[in-house]
Amino acid sequence: MREKLRVWAETLETFFLEVVFEERHDYKARFTRSVLFGLSKVFQVLIKIRRWLYNVRILRDKTLGVQVIAIGNLTVGGTGKTPVVEKFARELRDAGRNVAILSRGYRSKPAPLHTRVVNRLLLRSDQTPPRIVSDGKSLLLDSEMAGDEPYMLASNLKDVVVLVDKDRVKSGRYAIEKFGCDTLLLDDGFQYWDLRGRRHDVVLIDRQQPFGNEHMLPRGTLREPPSHLARANTIFITKSDGNTAELRERIGRLNSTAAIIECVHRPLYLEDVFTGERHSLDIIKGRKVASLSGIAQPESFEQSLVKIGGELVYTKRFADHHRFTQQEILNAINRSKKRQAGMIITTQKDAVRFPKIDRRDLPFYFMRVEIQIVNGANDFQDCVRKICFR
Numbered sequence: 001m002r003e004k005l006r007v008w009a010e011t012l013e014t015f016f017l018e019v020v021f022e023e024r025h026d027y028k029a030r031f032t033r034s035v036l037f038g039l040s041k042v043f044q045v046l047i048k049i050r051r052w053l054y055n056v057r058i059l060r061d062k063t064l065g066v067q068v069i070a071i072g073n074l075t076v077g078g079t080g081k082t083p084v085v086e087k088f089a090r091e092l093r094d095a096g097r098n099v100a101i102l103s104r105g106y107r108s109k110p111a112p113l114h115t116r117v118v119n120r121l122l123l124r125s126d127q128t129p130p131r132i133v134s135d136g137k138s139l140l141l142d143s144e145m146a147g148d149e150p151y152m153l154a155s156n157l158k159d160v161v162v163l164v165d166k167d168r169v170k171s172g173r174y175a176i177e178k179f180g181c182d183t184l185l186l187d188d189g190f191q192y193w194d195l196r197g198r199r200h201d202v203v204l205i206d207r208q209q210p211f212g213n214e215h216m217l218p219r220g221t222l223r224e225p226p227s228h229l230a231r232a233n234t235i236f237i238t239k240s241d242g243n244t245a246e247l248r249e250r251i252g253r254l255n256s257t258a259a260i261i262e263c264v265h266r267p268l269y270l271e272d273v274f275t276g277e278r279h280s281l282d283i284i285k286g287r288k289v290a291s292l293s294g295i296a297q298p299e300s301f302e303q304s305l306v307k308i309g310g311e312l313v314y315t316k317r318f319a320d321h322h323r324f325t326q327q328e329i330l331n332a333i334n335r336s337k338k339r340q341a342g343m344i345i346t347t348q349k350d351a352v353r354f355p356k357i358d359r360r361d362l363p364f365y366f367m368r369v370e371i372q373i374v375n376g377a378n379d380f381q382d383c384v385r386k387i388c389f390r
Contacts, residue, residue, distance in 0.1 A: 072190025
């Protein structure tokens, strides 16, 4: 039953994405777009009202007495946020800060249904401690319990605390009391307004789709109007190609004071999904390869395989955060072999959702990436210094 619901939900998600990005033009799609457009106007009004309630202090935010860095975006998914969170965590840790990453754990395994129902019926706040993905020493949860991004961050940052809870005031307090953390990194936190204090807002903008299709949810991918970029202290232009003058000009009109940093996602190496063996990127050069992914914007990943010398002969895409089955992996192997691919490559985010398989006719690798700052390195170091010495 659960598997059928998952398939149905992913099919519906794919349909709505095709409608939103105008890849479908039948009557059903046009009607759906009209309905979504009306709903997006309602959503925009609600967002502005909620922001106003915080500004006039009817809704109260909280402070925990430590430095807070909220890293997020205006649009839904696909900006390459996780490597930026990792970059900040490394730099702050190396500068002597005791860092905790707080995530809401999107699509992590929820609490039991009966517990959630009872809490809602009794208007009772959830007193369950946050899930500890990493205590800064050991990886304690799998990707299903933790969620893709928290698990990936905990795997890459062995000595940084990673906690998962929708209530990040609660998880922040836990990080301070239990682990002595003095710096809280809110993963996907630009829209999380409950936690303020000494806060630095970092917003990521994808060079390829800066503001999505310019529509608010659910007609588009914008979580907030572009004018809300004015709240940002630092802005990252991700996947930069250097041709950013027009985008910078628009950002300048929306926020004239924030530092603007440009970065690219740089491939580091390939790692075997099942054995952990690492290989140089050179093993892909001149060879036929296949790609398998379940991420928001797979085009950038697929293009990167070509850029480092691979001949892409087969691609298979699934919905974002898709949890792969053994049969899907085997199907990908069979189809890749038919196209004479010598290996299958996925993303690290996808690799954490792979099941164990016995049959490995083709090597299966994930590509490890990190961000490389191509413009504004001094601004980034200045940002880190300001955070460290506040």
